Amino acid sequence: MKPAPFTYHDPATPEEAVALLAEHEDAKVLAGGQSLMPMLNMRFVVPDHVIDLNGVAGISGVTDTGSALEIGAMTRQRDLMRDAAVVAKTPIIPEALENVGHFQTRNRGTIGGSLCHLDPSAELPCLMAAYDGVLTAHGPDGARDIPFAEWPLAYMIPTLGPDELLTKITVPYWGADHGYGFVEFARRHGDFAMIAVAALLEVEGGTISRAAISIGGADVRPLRLTEAETALVGAAPNAEAFKASAEIARGIDAMSDAYVSSAYRQRLAATLVERALVQAAERASGSA
Amino acid sequence: MVVRYLGAEVQRMEDPRLLTGHGRYVDDITMAGMLEAAFLRAPLAHAKIRSIDTSRAEALEGVHRVFTHADFGEKYSHRMNQLYPAPVIEQNKTQYPLAKDEVCFVGETVAVVVADSRAIAEDALALIDVDYEALPAVVDIRTALEDGAPLAHADATSNLMGKMRSKFGDIEDAFGKADHVFSAGFMQHRGGCHSMETRGVIAKDDPWGDGLTLWTSAQSPYLIRRALATWLGESEERIRVVAPDVGGGFGPKAGFYPEEIAICLVARLMETPVKWIEDRREHFVSTTTQRDQYWDLEVACTSEGKILGLRGNITHENGAYIPYGILLPNSSLTPLPGAYSIAAIDVGVDIVFTNTIANSPVRGAGRPCGIYAVERMIQLVSRKLGIDPAEVRRRNYVRPDQMPYETGATLRGGAKCVYDSGDYEALLEKALELSDYNSFKERQATARAEGRYLGIGVSSCIEDTGMGPYEGTTVRVESSGKVAVRTGAASQGQGHHTMIAMLVAENLGVSPEDIMFESADTSKFPHGVGTIGSRVAANVGPSAFDAAKKVREKALKLAAEVLEASEADLDIEDGVVRVNGAPDLSITLGELAIQLSPASALRVPAGFDPLLEATSYDGSSGSPIACGSNVAEVEVDPGTGEVKVLRYSVAHDCGVMINPMIVHGQIVGGVVHGIGNALFERMIYDDQGQPLTMNYGEYLLPLASEMPRVDVTHMETPSPLNSLGVKGAGEGGTIPAAAAIVAAIENALEEFSVEIDYYPVDPQYLTELIDKGAAQAAE
Amino acid sequence: MADTRDIEVTVNGKSHTANVETRTSLGDFLRHGLGLTGTHMGCEHGVCGACTVMVDGEAVRSCLMLAVQANGQEVTTVEGLADEDGTLHPLQEAFWKHHGLQCGFCTPGMLTSLAAFLRDNPDPSEREVREAISGNICRCTGYQGIVDAALDAAKTMQGS
Structure with a gap:
């Protein structure tokens, strides 16, 4: 070599x-x-x-x-x-x-x-x-x-x-009070993620004013979950909203390869989007 | 005061050298005029070689020669020998050192380039033109025996290498009178070697001087010497094989490889030393692995969970060639019936050729597979009958009062498998206690309330260790008082030097630091067997102990004469023989050694043989059977399918422990290898026989970040089969691990009725089982 | 003609000049150019960590760096960890004591990685140590002796 x-x-x-x-x-x-x-x-x-x-x-x-x-x-x-x-x-x-x-x-x-x-x-x-x-x-x-x-x-x-x-x-x-969540799933620490999710949230007065969600590992390029972002703006940062985002993530186009099926990538995306949003909301000032 | 070493946690003699970067592995060795080699390997799983043109490669600056099969000439044109012939082998397929006209797996050696540097040799590989005619490849053992399946070898009659069977007791009766019969099918896969040091070879041929010398990263230098001598048709006396420091072996380095012949031939034909160091990509395709076994089993039991019989069939993947006889399928059958008293067993194996790298033992060989199978059936009985898995085990163990217990199975070599000693139930109780098994249900409930899924799994095993015939040791006191100790057994990190130094020091009254240890060099000791199957402690241990004892006796006898004292009044301390109660009367071991190796014209004292030396081949009179019970506690994340091993508890009994620190290291390392098997390591081929997992991002070895702390406790039930009471410890951590992990995962996911039918268990597969279970529960 | 460069590198405090082929990795240069064979090449694709050395004090994979890139820099290998009088580094002592090595092949990379890690994280938790060595593969020990050694060495180094 x-x-x-x-x-x-x-x-x-x-x-x-x-x-x-x-x-x-x-x-x-x-x-x-x-x-x-x-x-x-x-x-x-x-x-x-x-x-x-x-x-x-x-x-x-x-x-x-x-x-x-x-x-x-x-x-x-x-x-x-x-x-x-x-x-x-x-x-x-x-x-x-x-x-x-x-x-x-x-x-x-x-x-x-x-x-x-x-x-x-x-x-x-x-x-x-x-x-x-x-x-x-x-x-x-x-x-x-x-x-x-x-x-x-x-x-x-x-x-x-x-x-x-x-x-x-x-x-x-992003605003000084923004919340963020980064969650990925890899088999071992340091491995390339099967799916990685970055979520950014700004929350004002108990509602989400700005949201960004990107998903790595699902496609040849990182995907922005714009449909979910749009739905989140104006919503309360709660479990129901984040579950709805997860369901949108479950519908993304995801690739498959020798190791990982597209269905599993979609399932992971749903899980991790929800978790990243929960984490971001917890960290966003103004959520409470 | 006599220093006791046996049983002490003596820090290793090997370590200062290795810790400061002064180890001497094959690639660290260099010599004048040495050239470097690289192998061209088959890119197709199965093909005819129409022609090979090496002219462009040979024209490259810095390239000395390129060899193909034809270039070795008529004298060196035959296939490799079968190391372990067996009647079971219906079609004996071994490789040529370089492929002749057919390649049967991706990675098979096709040509070898010898150049000024490895980099140039690799440059030249790209310039060799081979015209291949692709042939259909067979990869899946489940369909390989069907009519019309492609044949792994063009001249084979079928893909069946052979069949084996382990049958004892009245199986019909067992199933006839059973209250229940349950069945299960599952696949087991154990991955590759992946020692951190790859294989590597240096050959030097000096026909008018020292003969042929081979430095190789290997577990069995004597086997390689014999195999080389046989293949070359030459005397073993003219061949020296040295295993220097070896960076891990784990089984696949115990064999004999085509590169070892090819590099010898190249060095001989070119009259210059040649080095070949396997690179990591080569390791994936040219070092033997241990891959798939499909098991279909039925268990017959009573309503109380007493197991009466076990029957079924195994399909075993052999790979393309047979480098190692039938050791793997054989050692898969031998452990049946595990730690249990099961009267009747009838399990067969179909050994199947595929167009993949040959399979050979990896840590534990077939034992982890056999034990996994038994433990899965115990688990099945537990689940079906609703009896706690620990309790099912208690009801079936071989009891101490049944020892020695003859299972009915046959060991490799034909001897009956006899469990020599141990208290399996007591060992289980120790493991349960260590793991807080009894309070697990509370932990599980607490976690479940937080939305977390915890599970616990139990597994028990026996392990036949210490196989014969022997592994001898010579102990000789030098005139300097230093003690030379030589054995044939190679070390790949097991700490043999320390262990043997402890045994010799204890007997001889010298410091371990005064022991000069040499091993794994065929020029230093007449014959050795190999470091495989957890056999060294139970073979070298007794021989080193016995040889040292004989030297002690000789020294004392001579000292008694010299000092005019009674032998009974003598003691040896710090290399000096003293007379108890007469502190001025003493003689050093070195002085005694000089008396037995006097200068010219002097005489050896009457009644003594020359040299203060003894050799012993004392070993074990059978295979000591080690045993263990493990408990794994895991958490499964249903959102991702991830399995985290939270706790891992081991109760192990390998008889008397010579150095508990080393035993502990063997057990913990073995467990992590087993967890790797259970959750991570998988060598994947596509349906054309192309290997897909070809780097350490794709082939997942266990890392520190995912591995749990392993808690270990011991029982020390002496083996009656050797003088020290020791049993082997090298594989006892690995053997039961996968069964414990898989059982724990199923336990965690009980509400989804998850039943796992293969390992390594990957998260995608688990999520599929979870979703299926959730859907069924919803209906 | 092979593409070569003259370089000057300080290794374990000693200055070396050499003419290297530019495609030669730092690891191969240390091993075969300077004869410092304590650095081991385990995978040559940056995953196993056996070849880890310190360059200007930072732990790096010597298989993923060209020798020419080390020009003008200071390299520390496993051979440079102990004192000149032979006194072992606290990590080396701790590895010995805790049976943190078996075959010894991954050991140099473990030691150099942990030496850099403990300098920056003098009081790590077990979890942090495990993550720190997650880029160093050991096939023998199951990591436990290594983790124990690192935690013990951290204590020793803080005390000194």
């Missing part, structure tokens, strides 16, 4: 990285390496060129803009979990990241790497779907912003040009 030979590049700036991408046809971008390296070792991918972003300046770190987090694509999962602004403003992110691999892989793994790898079961895409995160890509002609809803193109393929580089992720804040 040794990688096939490649030419290694270690650009120092995003511009250099983009230029290398433009120059080399069969190139792979190496971020934290926690998904790409196994694929290289197994020779599932055999690129001629590997462009390592670990030395690229200016694309890691977290900035609190006051209304959003701006996260450099090369920010390591570990650093996201430890960042004060992330913990204070988007507490669902560190909570969800506890489920991403293991602490040793989070020490290398990056948010950008996960979003570009786009595993259907991965936690970070599921979170970005809930937040309607915005992804900034750099190309030869400069930067462009891509709403997360448009980010997944197909199974494990983001809408990123061959010479484009993901550099930044913007996560808009």
